[in-house]
Amino acid sequence: MTSFSLPLHPLTSYGWDDAWADEFAPYDAEGLLAGRVIRVDRGQCDVVTADGVVRADTAFVTPNDPLRVVCTGDWVAVEPAGNPRYVRSYLPRRTAFVRSTSSKRSEGQILAANVDYAVVAVSLAVELELGRVERFLALAWESGAQPVVVLTKADLVPDPATLGYLVEDVEQTAPGVPVLAVSASSGEGLDVLEAVLSGGTTVLLGQSGAGKSTLANALLGEDVMEVQAARDVDGKGRHTTTTRNLLALPGGGVLIDTPGLRGVGLWDAETGVGQVFAEIEELAKHCRFQDCAHVAEPGCAVLAALDSGTLPERRLDSYRKLLRENQRIVAKTDARLRAEIRKDWKRKGAEGRAAMEAKRGRR
Numbered sequence: 001m002t003s004f005s006l007p008l009h010p011l012t013s014y015g016w017d018d019a020w021a022d023e024f025a026p027y028d029a030e031g032l033l034a035g036r037v038i039r040v041d042r043g044q045c046d047v048v049t050a051d052g053v054v055r056a057d058t059a060f061v062t063p064n065d066p067l068r069v070v071c072t073g074d075w076v077a078v079e080p081a082g083n084p085r086y087v088r089s090y091l092p093r094r095t096a097f098v099r100s101t102s103s104k105r106s107e108g109q110i111l112a113a114n115v116d117y118a119v120v121a122v123s124l125a126v127e128l129e130l131g132r133v134e135r136f137l138a139l140a141w142e143s144g145a146q147p148v149v150v151l152t153k154a155d156l157v158p159d160p161a162t163l164g165y166l167v168e169d170v171e172q173t174a175p176g177v178p179v180l181a182v183s184a185s186s187g188e189g190l191d192v193l194e195a196v197l198s199g200g201t202t203v204l205l206g207q208s209g210a211g212k213s214t215l216a217n218a219l220l221g222e223d224v225m226e227v228q229a230a231r232d233v234d235g236k237g238r239h240t241t242t243t244r245n246l247l248a249l250p251g252g253g254v255l256i257d258t259p260g261l262r263g264v265g266l267w268d269a270e271t272g273v274g275q276v277f278a279e280i281e282e283l284a285k286h287c288r289f290q291d292c293a294h295v296a297e298p299g300c301a302v303l304a305a306l307d308s309g310t311l312p313e314r315r316l317d318s319y320r321k322l323l324r325e326n327q328r329i330v331a332k333t334d335a336r337l338r339a340e341i342r343k344d345w346k347r348k349g350a351e352g353r354a355a356m357e358a359k360r361g362r363r
């Protein structure tokens with residue numbers, strides 16, 4: 001291989017790849033600048049480009065639909081000059097994190113785009129609450145990102161056998177999800193996590209106190225944090241460097257940490273709930289009735305698994321609870337809006353993943 005001699009695109013460390021380059025080609029032909037949004041705030045956004053961080057106006061890309069506004073993580077086409085310079089368009093999103101707002105209409109609000117990994121931080125300092133983990137996983141799956149459970153503060157569980165059991169417990173709750181135990185204090189497991197996250201863009205989810213900030217600092221490294229702090233000191237004038245919500249990780253990959261994303265609630269996550277409880281959905285395929293509610297129907301494969309002990313009752317209860325919760329939210333949400341989002345994101349998510357897989361295959 002001679003690929004080392006090829007010049008790296010300046011945005012590679014921010015997640016730029018061949019698939020993005022292909023999508024951007026028509027904008028490139030127009031002379032527009034490619035960049036990734038590192039922060040948004042009322043009508044403006046900060047975009048990291050090959051020319052550094054530029055501030056751009058989002059008036060052209062701010063429709064009435066709250067899910068179609070530019071958000072952190074978007075790849076955008078920016079005018080090369082002008083005062084103000086405008087964001088002309090953004091590339092189709094591979095994935096998107098949406099949360100329910102507290103408004104009466106229960107509309108979604110877009111929090112982050114093009115996220116590859118959703119790390120669900122779970123503290124080992126307190127008793128494991130699997131139901132809570134499942135809720136975060138539903139949200140993660142729904143976004144289109146790959147969930148990763150990180151059991152934090154592993155230094156507080158010094159007995160390796162006990163730690164092993166805890167990891168196994170969570171693994172059983174999370175089919176298809178890697179589960180890692182890490183400690184920011186001792187450094188245990190951080191190298192593995194860094195390696196996993198080096199392949200894409202990550203967000204950190206989890207309860208307050210789960211260790212997300214500490215983990216973010218550990219991933220970013222001391223130097224980066226010092227730099228950030230130093231820049232904070234020299235005043236508000238240099239806004240573009242003080243509060244970026246998207247950072248390149250020194251070990252590769254990108255971290256998005258936007259306010260509001262961390263404790264995000266469920267929003268129309270039926271597909272996500274299904275993925276969390278994949279084994280129940282698999283069982284349900286074998287029920288005698290297609291519309292089986294798994295309550296008292298004859299020939300119910302879910303109830304049979306419950307009786308035989310292969311399916312824990314807690315798991316079924318949690319599944320039902322999350323489905324009910326989700327249905328309440330969905331009932332409040334405008335159906336048209338939902339249909340549109342599904343059509344758009346699910347398709348683009350699949351395309352994005354296919355492109356990513358193709359890229360991985362080439363390495």
Ligand code: GDP
Pocket residue numbers: 121152153154155156182183184185186206207208209210211212213214215
């Ligand atoms: P956040 O609310 O999820 O951002 O959690 P923080 O990162 O603020 O951490 C919450 C508390 O857990 C703090 O007191 C941290 O010092 C502590 N903590 C975080 N990581 C570790 C760890 O690896 N080991 C131990 N023992 N404590 C930790």
Ligand code: ZN
Pocket residue numbers: 284287288292293294295297299300301302303
């Ligand atoms: Zn059934």
